[in-house]
Amino acid sequence: MTKPLFPLFPRITLRGAILSSFLALAACAGQPTRVVQAPAAAPAPHLVTVGIAAFNDFHGQLEPPHQSVLVPDDHGGTAQVPAGGAAWLASAVDSVRNRYPNHLTLSAGDMISASQVASSLYLDEPSIGVMNRIGVDFNAVGNHEFDRGRDELLRMQNGGCTQFTAHKPCQLERFPGASFRYLAASTVDKDGHTLFPATGLKTFGSGVDKVTVGVIGLTTRTTPTLVNPAGIAGLTFEDEAATINAQVPRLKAAGADAIVVLIHEGGKQQGNPDPQGCNGMSGAILDIIKRLNPGVDLIVSGHTHAAYICQFPAAGAAHPLLLTSAGLYGEMVTDIALQIDPATHKVMTVQAHNVIVQSDPYQSATRLVGHDDRFPVFAPRPDVAGYVQRYVDAAKVYAAKPVGHLSGPAQRGENGAVTTGGTLGNLIADSQLAATRSAGAQLALMNPFGIRTSLVPAADGTVTFGDIYRVQPFGNTLVTETLTGAQLKAVLEQGLDEQGPKQGLAVSANVRFAIDLARPVGARVVGLTVNGKPVAPAATYRVTVNNFLALGGDTFTDLADKPDAVTGMTDLDALQAWIAAVPVRQVPSEDRVTLVAH
Structure with missing residues (x-):
């Protein structure tokens, strides 16, 4: 709790009060006695x-x-x-x-x-x-x-x-x-x-x-x-x-x-x-x-x-x-x-x-x-x-439908300094890359603030449509566009500037980078690689994001207005297809985005 903004009124001690009364009586010695009526106290306001x-x-x-x-x-x-x-x-x-x-x-x-x-x-x-x-x-x-x-x-x-x-x-x-x-x-x-x-x-x-x-x-x-x-x-x-x-x-x-x-x-x-x-x-x-x-x-x-x-x-x-x-x-x-x-x-x-x-x-x-x-x-x-139950029951035909199995919980990353996608961000980025390979996609990026909750399967690993819907309820579509290596790095830097809460974009399995918040704005992404090779500023890459990011959402303005953008399926369909493609989808556990400790 915050401290009081206003000091307490000074206290008058009993000793001081007695001394004040004695001095007042002494000053009146020998004078004619007068009865002085104390002024009436102001009534407390009616609140x-x-x-x-x-x-x-x-x-x-x-x-x-x-x-x-x-x-x-x-x-x-x-x-x-x-x-x-x-x-x-x-x-x-x-x-x-x-x-x-x-x-x-x-x-x-x-x-x-x-x-x-x-x-x-x-x-x-x-x-x-x-x-x-x-x-x-x-x-x-x-x-x-x-x-x-x-x-x-x-x-x-x-x-x-x-x-x-x-x-x-x-x-x-x-x-x-x-x-x-x-x-x-x-x-x-x-x-x-x-x-x-x-x-x-x-x-x-x-x-x-x-x-x-x-x-x-x-x-x-x-x-x-x-x-x-x-x-x-x-x-x-x-x-x-x-x-x-x-x-x-x-x-x-x-x-x-x-x-x-x-x-x-x-x-x-x-x-x-x-x-x-x-x-x-x-x-x-x-x-x-x-x-x-x-x-x-x-x-x-x-x-x-x-x-x-x-x-x-x-x-x-x-x-x-x-x-x-x-x-x-x-x-x-x-x-x-x-x-x-x-x-x-x-x-x-x-x-x-x-x-x-x-x-x-x-x-x-x-x-x-x-x-x-x-x-x-x-x-x-x-x-x-x-x-509420009336609408929940009506939605069950969609929400309760199994879509596949996961090897365990996929968690949305949380950090005091910067929000990352965690294992769930990795899973989503992988699904979006797989869904847009036909558009030439080479990597995928996912904004952690677009991940609403962790994905926790049932005890037997079953994941339902309702489960994945809670993760991505926006109905975004996937957009694949071309970025130079310099533009790709600039996009990642935009998530780490001082224009709002910081988020390190989640990336597909073939991308790695580190975040060093001690470095100046614009130079906080270090060691950026794609397919194990350093990103070259002049090279071009086909990158998949959701349409919210492609419109410059979450202040990622460097993703907006790309003339060769191709629109694909919804993010929800991509995640559903990725989970369903194998008997049990393994939750990615590797650290693709790391924070430099100081």
Whole structure:
């Protein structure tokens, strides 16, 4: 936890008080006695509390995602707590709201897309249905809200069954749309209007108890580098701080006593994870906070999939500016309390705590992750559980289909300094190279941030379609293009620059390189070889990537606009075919990308 930002008031000792009284009596000796009435103490302000249940980056995780929240243990390390699942999240949100007669439920973006198969096969209609049942008030647009394009996103808000994608909408029921309001203050169409409303207001109480909370919702300005450009044609994504600064006085003029920002941008802590901490924070959200004008009371953030509770000095305010994030996948919900003085129209205190949505134990790639008795275990809310089960059952015909066998778990690589693809990244890169040999492919690259979870087969090694879908739910296609050796090295360097979180691209079995973060930007890739030979700057190579990378996604701009690009099958089809091609596919164990230790 961060240290208090304000010093304690000086204490007056009893000895000092007695001495002061003695001196005062001595000064009055011999004087006529007067009775002096002490001034009445100012009455304490009457405060109204508004509770907020907040989360972010749900990503259509209808069922428990079989992932953990990492928390400090009793020995200076970390412990795993099984968490998530829509019905469990609903119960956790209810538990927060039940503490407050006045309450809001807020989401900071990426509610949909990169979803589980039971949501994605149905265009995330069930995820919106879950959020309608949970009772969300406002959701900021995130970058993944644009994965299927603006028209499909507008359908998420407005409902209906018009088809804008390859998948047919309304397969199980007519889609009513979101009962909550999307907010998009910084997403502007060519006519100058925001795609969705910039702000929202909610009023509680009446008379002397009446308070109003204003909400600003927006996404990261880097969205154009994260989604297919065709889906956001005509839209611009404006500077976050400038957008917030413009909206605060408008909300104040509309009667807002408190200002809450929902922003799909964030940061990360350093060191061992602590959902309640703010240790060594870094990330784009800090630059945004530095450029904010006074007036914002609370920022609910997302995008980085990290959890934190931070306080920052706020000029002219009675309390620090509070920054929160609840991780991802509905594994946590942030319990926030705003205490508002309705007489002065000011927020006096803001407090927050991340509540872990502890759900069922699960088998990880290495062990059984059981309950942690330090945290409550939530029961799934029956109505949400029943609704989710309907879509899970409908998807089983696809999800339960076996696609082959693996020799063991394939894990997504994690590292404190740079994210790598791990053994699963190796497996995926190999599958993509095999699938595009006919296009002349000589090597393949895979972005680790596009790998959503580890691939854990059943006890007998069986892998199902649902298993691989959870790994790669985006529906990307494979693109094979020509790069010079110099361009290939430049692409790998782009993942290690200072333009965002670092990722070392996973590579096919015939590629090796090392990462040395102590070297300058642009010179951090060392020892790059293909087929055992050093890469020559002037030589040419046919390289396969997914279409997201081929469009310059994840800031890999050196992969974009190649005139000889050939489009192939989907990444999911490639992985499925690779696993099915042999009785048991061996999980690659070699270190293809290594980190230089210092």
